[in-house]
Amino acid sequence: MMKTLVTFLWAVAFVSYSSSQNTAGTEEPLPGPDATGATVVEEEDPFFKVPVNKLAAAVSNFGYDLYRQKSSESPTTNVLLSPLSVATALSALSLGAGQRTESTIHRALYYDLITNPDIHGTYKELLASVTASQKNLKSASRIVLEKKLRIKSGFVPPLEKSYGIRPRILTGNPRIDLQEMNNWLQAQTKGKISRSSRELPKDISVLLFSAAHFKGxxxxxxxxxxxxxxxxxxxxxxxxxxxxxxxxxxxxxxxxxxxxxxxxxxxxxxxxxxxxxxxxxxxxxxxxxxxxxxxxxxxxxxxxxxxxxxxxxxxxxxKLTYDGEVTETVKQLKLQSLFDSPDLSKITGKAIKLTQVEHRAAFExxxxxxxxxxxxxxxxxxxxxxxxxxxxxxxxxxxxxxxxxxxxxxxxxxxxxxx
Known part of the structure; x- marks a missing residue:
């Protein structure tokens, strides 16, 4: 939700640009009636009229929600998140969802506030922009599915086209699956995030995996x-x-x-x-x-x-790192139904549900x-x-x-x- 920017006070005790700038700033007025009594509605900032910027704002607001929830769970410790990589995994998953589950994911990502007929095409543009070589950001997301699952042919092409993701089907061998996940992580982050010795959870139905590294x-x-x-x-x-x-x-x-x-x-x-x-x-x-x-x-x-x-x-x-689950955090963002009885019928004909959300982040x-x-x-x-x-x-x-x-x-x- 749009918040009115609070007042920024520029006291002489802090900084003095010139004699004409030695007064405190004033608070921006809230929308209200004009001289005729009609309500004045603030126009949308031109910045947010650009589709990719509008989408970035939506998934970023999901990110702030995710952070607030995680911070409330960890009130006495550092918190580090790369919410975009988590949002990317969820947005990609929505390609395999029926209408009910798709709407649930889209509301959490604030897509319901966007009038954009090509959300996923715009997401591709967003990812291309933020992961350009000069940005120094390595970000990756993945959908991991239970062993021997038959994936519908119509799910993979749009997933690859918009998100550059191919779903991974587990072999059922924990050692081989962990090694493959670590190799994928190393490749996606150009070796910036080290291999993890954490075992993959048992009895996976659907696992969302996201990782990001940044050195400023x-x-x-x-x-x-x-x-x-x-x-x-x-x-x-x-x-x-x-x-x-x-x-x-x-x-x-x-x-x-x-x-x-x-x-x-x-x-x-x-x-x-x-x-x-x-x-x-x-x-x-x-x-x-x-x-x-x-x-x-x-x-x-x-x-x-x-x-x-x-x-x-x-x-x-x-130099901060995070390596762990955000499953319970994601559940609290009105996404509990993904873990209970989602409609993911565009992925497979079998009843599957989200089991776990893993996140790794490194920042320095x-x-x-x-x-x-x-x-x-x-x-x-x-x-x-x-x-x-x-x-x-x-x-x-x-x-x-x-x-x-x-x-x-x-x-x-x-x-x-x-x-």
């Missing part, structure tokens, strides 16, 4: 000589020392959200991607208020409203970047002093493809040491 390259690299051990506050009482990258004259985009009581910063990455950080003003592990605000539309509004500033920046080096950033960015010249009345932005307490990050608006990764970092 900043547009402006950090000087490794300035990386040092610094304090990270786990909470009000506990502090650890972690490697922190520093840039005393970083150029970033910034906003202070007074409603969420957090400082928001955006750093550009190569390949038309960006990282958005949500940092509470006070040390806290309860990030629920921020999490509940996350939608595609809200993030898009933030991207438009943040202002470019100079800052003293410190960012922890990060360090000092690597494309090079030095031009620094603004010191001019009277402009950038009179820098703001401090230190990711030295629990925070949330969002990795977004700026071309399509697609959510690629997001996480809750309570402890930057991982996993």
């Amino acid at each position: 390259q900043w547009v402006t690299k950090f000087d490794s000589r300035k990386t040092s051990l610094q304090d990270f506050h786990l909470d009000e009482d506990r502090t650890i020392r972690v490697p922190m990258m520093s840039d005393p004259k970083a150029i970033l985009r910034y906003g202070l959200d007074s409603d969420l009581n957090c400082k928001i910063a955006q750093l550009p990455l190569t390949g038309s991607m960006s990282m958005i950080f949500f940092l509470p003003v006070k040390v806290t592990q309860n990030l629920t208020l921020i999490e509940e605000s996350l939608t595609s539309e809200f993030i898009h509004d933030i991207d438009r409203e943040l202002k470019t500033i100079q800052a003293v920046l410190t960012v922890p080096k990060i 950033w360090n000092e690597d970047g494309a090079g030095e960015a031009p620094r603004p010249s010191a001019q009277p009345g402009r950038l009179a002093f820098s703001l401090d932005y230190h990711l030295d307490k629990p925070f949330i990050f969002v990795l977004r493809d700026t071309d399509t608006g697609a959510l690629l990764f997001l996480g809750k970092v309570l402890d930057p040491r991982g996993p």
Whole structure:
């Protein structure tokens, strides 16, 4: 659901661009009656009128739902997800679903809000955009089916055409099936995600498997000589020392959200991607208020409203991984019927149901970047002093493809040491 962008306050105590910019911003008005009494309805942002962007917003909103549910299940640990890869597996599965089950999946993915007769064709365009070589994103999804299953011939061609997926039928030999899955994972991620020793679950009917890897390259690299051990506050009482990258004259985009009581910063990455950080003003592990605000539309509004500033920046080096199930998480997104009695009659004539949803994700950033960015010249009345932005307490990050608006990764970092 579209959220009205909250006010971004630009106090003189933080940054001063010029004398004409020393006043606080004002909140955007809600739609309401005009002078004639007629209700004024805000027009749809032109960005979302592009079919691939509209689809990206829909599956991203599913991603934020998935993240919120996972975070509520793991309130005291880091959370890392690549929701697009999970959404891709579900969207691909809908090609094999009858009308009832297809509608269930499409509602969870917010397709019911899209007037697009070719969802799957547009999804192919989206995947091509976000996995282009310059993006540094490796993402893969797969449908795994029980042994000796006879697949209907009409299911495979559209699956390959739109998603580049061929369904995998198990052999029934756990060792061979695990080896094949690991080989596939290595090939799809170009070796970026290591092999897993976790056994495949027994009695699989349908298993959805998704994986993604990303190693970010900043547009402006950090000087490794300035990386040092610094304090990270786990909470009000506990502090650890972690490697922190520093840039005393970083150029970033910034906003202070007074409603969420957090400082928001955006750093550009190569390949038309960006990282958005949500940092509470006070040390806290309860990030629920921020999490509940996350939608595609809200993030898009933030991207438009943040202002470019100079800052003293410190960012922890990060290497996070996730290897496990998201089955129960997916069930809570009004998809329980997929595990009970779905109609997957376009896949096979046998009654089958979703057994498990597996997800593997690996995400990291360090000092690597494309090079030095031009620094603004010191001019009277402009950038009179820098703001401090230190990711030295629990925070949330969002990795977004700026071309399509697609959510690629997001996480809750309570402890930057991982996993």
